[in-house]
Amino acid sequence: MSTDLVASLTTRTEAAFPRVVDDLVDLVRIPSVSAPAFDQAYVRASADAVAALLGELGLAVEILSVPGGAPAVVAHHDAGDEAPHVVLYAHHDVQPPGEGWTSPPFEPRRDGERLYGRGAADDKAGVMAHVGALRVLREEYGDDLPVSVTVFVEGEEEIGSPTFGAFLAAHGHRVAGDVIVVADSANWKVGTPALTTSLRGLVDLTVRLDVLDHAVHSGMFGGPVLDALTLTARLVATLHDDDGSVAVAGLVHGSAAELDYPEEMYREEAGVLDGVVLAGRGTIQDRLWAQPAIALIGLDAPSVEHASNTIRHTATAKISMRLAPGQDPLAAQEALVAHLEANAPFGAHLTITPGERGSAFLAPSDSPAMTLARSAFAAAWGTEPVDVGMGGSIPFIADLLELAPQAEILITGVEDPDSRAHSTDESVDLHELQRAVLAEVLLLASLRP
Template sequence: MSDDLRQAVRRILPGVLADLKALIRIPSVSADPGAAPELRRCAEMTAGLFAAAGAHETQILDDIEDGRPTVLAHFPPPAGRPTVLLYAHYDVQPAGAPSTWTNPPFEPYETGGRLYGRGSADDKAGIAVHLAAIRAYDGRPPVGLTVLIEGEEEIGSPSLGAFLDRHRDRLAADAIVLADSESFAVGVPAFTTTLRGLAACVVEVRTLEHGAHSGTYGGAAPDALTALCRLLATLHDDHGDVAVDGLVTARCPTVDYPEERFRVEAAVLDGVPLLGSGTVAERIWAKPAATVLAIDAPLVANASNTLTPVARAKVSLRLAPGDNASSAHAALARHLHEHAPRGVRVEVTATDSAQPHVIDPRGPVYDAARRAYRDAYGNDVVDIGGGGAIPFVAEFAAAFPKTAILVTSAGADPACRAHGTDENLHLADFEHACLAETLLLNELASGQGSR
């Protein structure tokens, strides 16, 4: 059966790749209010693909206030077989300036064994992997399938919790596969078992009622930009560890992540030391991280000899698994108020928030998945952590607390540049991911993964 399915995946793969490229051509940027027609177009194309693949029922649901269209497709289970929920998302990050891309971001192209284009890895490949598994069985999968493709993951899935609550009965499953993570290395399958959360804010520092001449008043009157820089510097200690009191440090998955490899993958310049203490894996998966994402201040080209009266910055605080986004927001605000230099006025406004999450990778569903992925990749599965926040994982866990959840990669390797310029998908690993999910459905159908 494994050899037959391997041949089936190879047979349908060219068509799946063609459909993936068609999806990439749609600029479905959920953060852009003006892109609503493109989101609808992408949802309609996605629904059409699953309907053509043999879905018994396909819908585009728009029944949550302020939510984006959600695609739901259903393949009923053969008698006595379990049902699996497959998740991915069709929305993408903004592409930024097209001039920074080697080729236009929404014009997919292949080179060097990779497929380039915005959404190629994150996460239209996830849609394609699910489609491949269904087509490998000629539209008659050996288990029941519910396919959920959302359109707002890149803005934090704000309405997903309400959607899961409203449609809980229709989404109930014996296993959940969330295809929106990264692999640990090319050719090595990985399950993400811990995820950091997020507590972000905008901090504003004010020192003067209005700008003042830097020559006439400088030396006595404080400028807000210098005060803001001093305040932001207190976020880390001398070793580069986060210095905000009240945050959690978690237990880290046991993975050897060499510093030399990390420096290459993170594009760290020669001679620049890494931040923090502990192993690389501990620093990026199990400990908090504070980053200054942006500063509002006069541009160098437009600067005058004036003391800046007000300056703002956006601070991103990544939270270790086991922490709480609400309490972390409070701890960050408290730190910024208490460390404000010389009593300057500080205002902190909470922005983005996401709960961290820990998955127990044990039980028959995980056993079945490890067999399927080992067979597909030729290597054992590695359990890894996720440094970025994926809020929907906690939402699914809250909605279905007794259901095994697999967080997998659709071929996105460490060099995929998700969210960045020249985002790409490793095509050999994409084929591995398609085969792995196909084999997983067969494992679950045979009862090897029943709870």
């Protein structure tokens, strides 16, 4: 790509960016929480807003769904048979807001170069990275875009994309391409871009533990039988060794690529309290990207405020397990179930209900699209990108690869370690978002044959 073209695209990106921020603010104001307990009318309103942004660019836009699924936006521009076909993925649904925000989560607040609000980073900034890039390319090329483009903005990623398989079965021909850019990851740090080359997989399940056929008075009956919550705690404790390593037998454990990731950096980014000892073995990146991890993410129990002197007869817990690349999700789920059944304390009765199951991902680091992406990121940030793994999971990528096995998948993002996705005071660094827009502009322009 010529120096003059890079300069022109950079200038156009700078000029277009204030509107990108304004539109991001408008999207964040829509509380598009896809969890079933929340009003799904807002998810539809969010899809409508994204469709309007893409329609303004002259793309052919549809809002599609399958029975039981959330609305997804699919927009397309055809650049002809000779042009490569690029799919730009993001999602417009968000996590529940949670408690403890310093400002209302759906009233965006700008503080310096950070924009705060639920979805400001994950993943409405990803949506706007795509919209902003296409605006710049329209300015530069008019109707003669360098590539055919399909923008696919999903509406249920934050609940595990439960109808994604059905959606692809019904509409997969609309979202298959040669290169798929997934804007739902994070950069290494502010000022240093990253390309995500591995993702952990995921399985989760609920386990109900029963010890009595009804609750009883703790004074009259306490002692010979332990309550269900105490036994659940004992069961969950068997999932880790004394040093915090996962104790479930038969799981894949790998090693991550070498990268300077000191413990102090992790502790600061994660907000680990002084004196708390880190769990597991191996380097920080091994434990984050290439080894399994288990967390108790939900527990049905009386609140302290509503506690009574009663022996609980039943308890239900939700357990989430991240999987190393190379791990078969079904085999991992079966190993977890076998461990729980073998360790049921004091003969408690277990009822295990499998939940979500998603595959890990490992990308080649030297594909043609990856090489172009490295150049685009280096030009946008002024520094070379690093390859990173991601402790989180994006299970639908396996479905996309099954649909289009020849496709090159690039996992990018606009988040940074301070973005706090899924947590309180989620935010995006606007300088990073502008660089992400420019990087995508340069990538798409460089794909022109």
